[in-house]
Amino acid sequence: MDKTISSSRRHDLAAYLFLAPYLTLFAVFILLPFVYSLLLSLFRWEMVSLTPPRFIGWGNYAEALHSDYFWKAMWVTFKFVIMLAPMMLLLSLLAALGINACGAFRQPIYRAAYFIPALISVSVAGILWRWFYNTDFGLFNAYLSELGWRIPWITSSKLAIVSIVLMTLWWGIGGTTIILIAGLQGIPDSYYEAAAIDGAGRIHQFFYITLPQLRPILLFITVMNIIGSFQVFGQTFMITGGGPELSTRTMVQYIYETAFTNYRMGYGSAMSWLLFVVIGIFAVMQFRILKEQ
Amino acid sequence: MAEQRISSIPQWKKSRVQWLIEIIIALGAILMILPFFIALLATFKPETEIIQFEGVFPRDWTLINYQKIFENSEEIPVIRWLFNSILISSSITILVVFVTSMAAYSLSRLRPPGGRAAFTLIVATIMIPGQLFLVPVYLILNFLHWLDTPLALIVPAASGAFGVFLLSQFFYSIPKDLEDAAEIDGCSIWGVYWHIVLPLMKPALSTLAILTFIGSWNDFLGPLVFLDSTTQLTLPVGIALFQTSYFIEYGITLAASAIATFPAIVIFLIFQKQIIKSISLTGLKG
Incomplete structure (x- = not known):
């Protein structure tokens, strides 16, 4: 014992x-x-000044909610997410369906090709696209100029965020595509065979078998995408630096500047929490919408 | 597999639709890869040709950009950054593999009292967006006097919950018999871990190691915030900062980018099957 x-x-x-x-x-x-x-987040604290941290309660939160810069950064981030998330989901689903329909021997090649951009650092991706997007000597405008076009990819405050979304699609689509291909291949063939015997066409099969079977994976991808893209930073930092006219300064960049350029640690933390709350709300909403259907 | 799924479509139509899909997919694949080729070819161009774009292929092939990297090691210490990146990413990988495998072994096999609650707490933190930790971790590292040293990146990296989650999932899929037998034979728990569990976990550990290495190699925000001196930077952040804050030739930045990208792509091409499988798994398990 x-x-x-x-x-x-x-x-x-x-x-x-x-x-x-x-x-x-x-x-x-x-x-x-x-x-x-x-x-x-409840303290006022400038790290470089000699004044010790001072408790101010909700002061930092109130300051953020009354600041135009805060709302501007939140709006830019929101625009990015709203443009990116649906396109990412749609394009990677199409890519996955397409690759899955290709010949079995060529599938790994396509899969690798779609995934390779996801392997590089955002800094390298940013360097490449900053060069492609350059209004004067960039690759895109070099070709477009032959048609007489000259697009201000990253110098127009309207277009810049769209250009960032395009670049992010290229950079980020691979990971989601791979997960979706695995999901597609996990659906038992017998489901499709049974549906075919019942006379269900391809479109019918897609909506009644493929989509419902993929739902848990789609939910996972959407939530992870939302959490990730609300925290967009590297792309804008590298390609536009937040400009022109702050049209691409995202929340994380604003937090980064607040905390590590101006050393306002309390204010930076408060904004981090506000962003956390927004991300949380969106993630929960996604769960609700996709779970209930 | 794909053949059976569309068997309801007539033969002639099937092949035509399939070819159309495949052509679109192939064009997409070329589009995804094209930027790499264009950039790689540009590293062999003299600066004037990069700024005055005339075509994808260089008119005068040159190695001058790579030469400049090795010659100007005072101004742009690319070699030093490469060394820093290798040191930091390898240390992180080794630390993560050991620390998280021990934790996962304990939580899913030894199951001490309170282990379940700890596991739930750990896994719950996976969903917390990383930006929340930026300011407080900076201050903690400042308190420890680790800022601007490799430790600032290496040690916190091993606190991530992802590895514990991934390895615990793996433990559910392997039988416990071998460990039990070894324990009955008088093997110590450490002995069981070292001689039985680690070798058994090899596939899962290498998956974790590969993902960790690539992730830390490409990490941007961490080195940007926690490192400061030029000589301490990692390769991706070093080139990024130099490109955004100094006037620097495109050719040099692109050549340095090629060097920075090379390891990740080579690792991918070698371990392709494993990487794809593990990424698929993380998605399916979630």
Whole structure:
């Protein structure tokens, strides 16, 4: 009896020791920052000034909600998400369906080709597209000029965010496509065979078999896309720097500038929480909409 | 597989539709890859040809851009950045593999009291957007005096919940018999982990390692915020900062970008099957 107790104690002790390194890091770099950031958001604190942090309650939140810059950045981010998310879903679904219908031997080649852009750093992707988009010597305008066109891809405050969305589609479509192909191939063939025997056409099969079967994956992809694209930063930072006229300055860039250029740590944290709340609302909405249908 | 699905379509029509789809997919694939070729070819052009675009292929082939990278190591320390990137990404990968595999083993096999609650808490944090951690982690790293050192990127990277989740999923798919047998034979828990669990987990661990390496190699926001001195930067962030803040020749930036992209693409081409499978799995499990 004694022996089993001590051996199970030893077992638990070993289990905790195995867990300890990860849990320590998790506590210091996930849990602590989570709480710390909430506290920070209630303080006024300029890191470079000598004035110590001062508790101001909801002051930072009120400041953000009354700031035109905050709403501008939120609006830019929102526009980006609204343009990108549906296009990303639609295009990657079409790509996945298309690739899945191709000859089995050529499928891996197409899959790799669609995925390779997703492998590069946003900084490299940004460098490439900044060059392609350049109004004067960019690749796009070099070819378009032969038609007599000269498009201000990233120098027009109306067009710049659209150009960023286009570049992001190229950069990001691969990952979603791969997940969707796997989803398509996971649908049992017998479903389609049965439907074919019942005389269901291809379009019918798509709406009554493929889409419902893909729903959990579509839900996952949409939610992850929404969470990711609300945090867009690298593309705009690299290609437009937030310009022209702040037309591409996203929330994360504004937070980045607030905290690490102006060192307003409290205000930056408050805006992080506001963005977190917006992302949360959208993610939950997606869950509701796609789950209920 | 695809053949059977559209068997309801007449033979002649099927092949025609299929060919049309395949042609569109192939054109799309070319479109996706084209930017790489155009950029790669441009690295062999003299600067004047890049600024005055005349065609995709260089008129005068030259290695001058790569030469300049190696010669101007004072101004643009690309080699140093490459070294930093290799050091940081490899350290992160090794740390993540060990720390998370031990945690996943403990949580899904040893199951200590409180383990379930801990697992739920850990997995719940996957959904928290990373931007929330930017400011507080910066301040914590500042407190630890780790800012502007490789530690600032290496240590926090191992706190991510994704690895624990991925490996725990894997544990459900392998039988426990071998571990039990080893334990009965008097193997210590550490011995079981080292001699049995780690070798068994090889496929899952290599998946995690590949994804971690590529992810940290390409990380942008982390090095941008947590590193400061030119000599400490990673390759992607180094070229990015130099391109946006200094006047620098396009040819050099593109050549440096090619060097920065090379490792990720080579790793992908070698481990293609595994990477695609693991990305599919993360999607299907979610």
